[in-house]
Amino acid sequence: MERLEQQFYELPTLELAEKLLGKIFVRTLPGNIQLKGKIVETEAYFGNMDEACHAWRGKTARNHVMFQKPGTLYIFFTYGNHYLLNIVSEPENIPGAVLIRAMEPVEGELFMQEKRGTNLSTNLMSGPGKLTRALAIDCSNNEQTLFGEEFFIENAASVPEHLIGTSSRVGISKSRELQWRKFILNNPHVSKVRVG
């Protein structure tokens, strides 16, 4: 299966969030271990109007990766426990990223079960903190790209518009009015929406 190239990640952030749905994220580990997941839920973060975007006020030590080339991984640590995976978007020096919020396991499920401490398929990667744990991703992977052997995304058919849901982003307090969450309707691996 063909891999997504640089050009794909140059799409405007919101469009990228939509087009990433259905694509196959691949993470390779030493020992011929390959983990794959179908992306089923994303969120867009970009622009200086978006107060929920880490970079809306400018560059800092944490968010500087958001200013790098599209297709770079931006990973940050939050709530004292969780690593969240983003794919950088927008041209270099313009901050933007797509948060990967949920995936459907495609390959390497046993490895994921071990990492996650559960064997329920719909609980392995059905949340942004869950999927990084299932894929053994942490801040050491920050700033790596999707153009090497360790991380890449395989192309797959785009999800038709009528099967895509849209909503406010989950777990933020600012910019609640922006409907920048995208997900595959009725897919059981989409995260449970947090209340409040």
Next chain:
DNA sequence: AGCGTGATCTTT
């Protein structure tokens, strides 16, 4: 519905 957990950012 409540809490752990620690880095980051804002305010003093």
Next chain:
DNA sequence: AAGATCACGCTG
């Protein structure tokens, strides 16, 4: 230096 917040997940 101190306080608030936080793109979450788990328990109950």
